[in-house]
Amino acid sequence: TQLLEQSPQFLSIQEGENLTVYCNSSSVFSSLQWYRQEPGEGPVLLVTVVTGGEVKKLKRLTFQFGDARKDSSLHITAAQPGDTGLYLCAGTPPIIEYSGAGSYQLTFGKGTKLSVIP
Amino acid sequence: DSGVTQTPKHLITATGQRVTLRCSPRSGDLSVYWYQQSLDQGLQFLIQYYNGEERAKGNILERFSAQQFPDLHSELNLSSLELGDSALYFCASSARVSGGPYNEQFFGPGTRLTVL
Numbered sequence: 605t606q607l608l609e610q611s612p613q614f615l616s617i618q619e620g621e622n623l624t625v626y627c628n629s630s631s632v633f634s635s636l637q638w639y640r641q642e643p644g645e646g647p648v649l650l651v652t653v654v655t656g657g658e659v660k661k662l663k664r665l666t667f668q669f670g671d672a673r674k675d676s677s678l679h680i681t682a683a684q685p686g687d688t689g690l691y692l693c694a695g696t697p698p699i700i701e702y703s704g705a706g707s708y709q710l711t712f713g714k715g716t717k718l719s720v721i722p
Numbered sequence: 723d724s725g726v727t728q729t730p731k732h733l734i735t736a737t738g739q740r741v742t743l744r745c746s747p748r749s750g751d752l753s754v755y756w757y758q759q760s761l762d763q764g765l766q767f768l769i770q771y772y773n774g775e776e777r778a779k780g781n782i783l784e785r786f787s788a789q790q791f792p793d794l795h796s797e798l799n800l801s802s803l804e805l806g807d808s809a810l811y812f813c814a815s816s817a818r819v820s821g822g823p824y825n826e827q828f829f830g831p832g833t834r835l836t837v838l
Contacts, residue, residue: 637826639829644831644832644834645831645832646724646726646812646814646829646830646831646832647765647812647829648724648829649826649827649828652826692764692765694765709755709767709770709778709780710755710767710827711767712764712765712766712767713764714763714764715764715765
């Protein structure tokens with residue numbers, strides 16, 4: 605079973621500060637996805653990273669996939685109250701681990717709950 | 723709006739009862755996934771259907787079952803409910819059954835189940 609550990613679990617910062625959230629595993633993933641979830645809502649996909657060392661930017665959010673494809677980070681610059689939410693990472697196993705039916709499931713971390721205080 | 727719909731939004735029932743949660747995937751998506759989210763366990767994969775057939779099983783209890791109908795909507799049946807089954811249940815859909823890393827899933831708004 606592949607596990608994803610996210611840290612920190614909780615983060616409370618002032619508006620305008622920078623922050624980094626981490627997603628780590630001892631297993632290799634063929635890709636990692638980041639989702640954001642607001643209370644009472646379903647997770648919303650932010651980005652998918654596929655290549656080791658890949659960096660993707662989404663406005664003030666920067667996502668990086670580790671060289672060994674075992675970890676990922678999310679950096680937010682100048683956080684705003686609208687960034688408040690639960691950030692989840694989810695990994696896809698390497699293709700050789702797909703089940704015989706050709707299907708696989710996403711493994712989710714437990715998330716980082718971010719609060720940005722105005 | 724992800725395009726995935728779930729009903730009902732909230733469900734309150736008693737222990738021992740049976741409930742059915744419904745999900746309609748995004749137009750054109752053939753894969754449907756069910757997840758359970760509780761405070762201590764995070765988002766746990768339950769089961770996946772692709773075009774009417776079961777494709778993968780996760781941590782789904784024997785008291786739980788699901789199916790996907792010809793019109794691609796899916797239902798999750800929870801029976802002999804226990805207090806510990808109280809959670810958020812999400813449905814997600816994707817265009818692919820598998821096929822590489824870009825298995826991007828789109829989540830519905832969830833059903834909050836409370837078992838009293």
